[in-house]
Amino acid sequence: MSEGVEWALHSCVNLAWSGPDRAVSAARLAAWHDLPAAYLNKQLQALARAGILTSSPGPRGGFRLARPLASISLMDVVAAVEGPxxxxxxxxxxxxxxxxxxxxxxxxxxxxxxxxxxxxxxxxAWRRALAAQNLDEIRQQAEQQAPEAAGRLRAWLAAQ
Amino acid sequence: MSEGVEWALHSCVNLAWSGPDRAVSAARLAAWHDLPAAYLNKQLQALARAGILTSSPGPRGGFRLARPLASISLMDVVAAVEGPxxxxxxxxxxxxxxxxxxxxxxxxxxxxxxxxxxxxxxxxAWRRALAAQNLDEIRQQAEQQAPEAAGRLRAWLAAQ
DNA sequence: TGATTCTGGATATTTAGTATCCAGATTATG
DNA sequence: CATAATCTGGATACTAAATATCCAGAATCA
Known part of the structure; x- marks a missing residue:
């Protein structure tokens, strides 16, 4: 399984934390976890092609979630990144x-x-287990472990 | 998932079909399905290290099943070939x-x-599904589809 | 003694994953 | 309108893993 899956899952949660009204560029999403920007961009493009994200070019452009986290399953993300x-x-x-x-x-x-x-x-059986879990559940668990995560991300984005 | 898993699973069923009293060399197991002998040998060595097969050197040597097919799960074989x-x-x-x-x-x-x-x-969930299936079930299904398979293998081995 | 076979290490080849770069198109901002 | 920011997609390079081969050594049978 390629690393892109891990990056994509974290990036989706990060996009949820960044708020619904702002798009986040691939460069900033990559910088947040010190990932190679150009390569992460390829994964995000795959997510956009799969209808998980929307993308917009230009200043203030970038990626944002195409639908609520609760309606995105792990299977959706794995299929988008790993192929069929x-x-x-x-x-x-x-x-x-x-x-x-x-x-x-x-x-x-x-x-x-x-x-x-x-x-x-x-x-x-693996696919069913992936389809049975959605990204909002992951977000909730991550927030329990680190309640300040969303705030830190928004503050850092605002300072960029 | 590496191709070695497919080779190993088929080879175990072939060993069951070849009979309990004879060992089959890696070269013959490979020739039966036109596989690279030296590389298949590496997979068989892994199965032997995992206690799924036993091996013996010398003329009339080769590999044989260490235990009944019904007591070997797909998980056993996958773990032996793919590692932990x-x-x-x-x-x-x-x-x-x-x-x-x-x-x-x-x-x-x-x-x-x-x-x-x-x-x-x-x-x-994937591992549980693999552990829930054993090689004897696979052998039975294969025999339903091709009842003559075991006989053909034994005849070919005898002619070698 | 000689032939057969496994064992394990070394090495080469091929493929897939990772990563970078660039030219083109689009869009916000001043 | 000009500029900068950003996505898009293709081309290319680099790296790691899978695939494959080879060989020397040990064990075994005839």
Whole structure:
């Protein structure tokens, strides 16, 4: 799993803390946690393409949340950053070499590989668990641990 | 997820099909599905270190299952091949840059990052789903789809 | 004794992830 | 209108991890 997921999740919470009326540039979001600005910008673009953020160019431009945190699941963010591919990808080794069965008997509509089927089932459990958690829950827990976090971010943004 | 997981799962089922009394060399297991022998050997070594397979050198040597398929879960194999690290690893970006809170206030025993906590919860669901499935279930499903698979493998091994 | 095979380390190759840079388009501000 | 700030997307470079090969040593069987 790429680091971009961690950056994206924190950035979304930071955007919520920064308030609904201001856009925050990729450069400032990156500086807040000392991340590479140009690379974080790529992740934020992916979030914007996925409809999680909106973006606007120009002075006073930047990124902001496209919808309330409570309506953004971890799955939404992971899918936006990591893409649609499954972590386990079946390469159909059972169809290669002497172990490959009779191609005619199996045909194009052969049943799914039992190994791939089992791995996919586990991955679905992971996706369900991601979809069951939303960013507002994360924000609440983070605020319990550090109630001053939102205020510090807003103060720092105002001073930039 | 590395391809080694797919190879390892298929190889375990193939070892079950090859019968309990014979060891199969890495070279033959690899040839059966046209895999790189030396590299598959590395995965099999990992399975042996994890107690899933046993290995013996010399002529008539090779790998065999250390215990019944039904007592080997997908989680066992994935852990053996992929290692103990979590797919999502928290790099604690919240502690870097201006966004880092007062280090004294947080200290060494600071609460877990809310983002990491949520991602870990999803990963636990994945692990549970892997642990809930064993290799014998996979073998049974594969035999339903291709009842002749075990016989073909044994015949091919005998001809080697 | 010789052939077979695992073991583990060293090394090379390939791919994916990380990171930077730039030219173009858009927009706020003075 | 001119300037500066910012996103967009492509091109490119760098780094780390996965993939793959090779070899010397030890164990084992015939």
């Amino acid at each position: 591919e499954e972590a386990f990808r079946c390469t159909e080794i059972r169809r290669r070499g002497p172990g490959a069965g009779d191609p005619a008997a199996e045909g194009a509509d052969a049943a799914d590989c039992a190994v791939a089927h089992a791995m996919t089932r586990a991955e679905l | 690290e979590e797919a999502f690893r928290c790099t604690e970006i919240r502690r870097r840059g201006p966004g880092a809170g007062d280090p004294a206030a947080e200290g060494a025993d600071a609460a877990d990052c809310a983002v990491a906590h949520a991602m870990t919860r999803a990963e636990l």
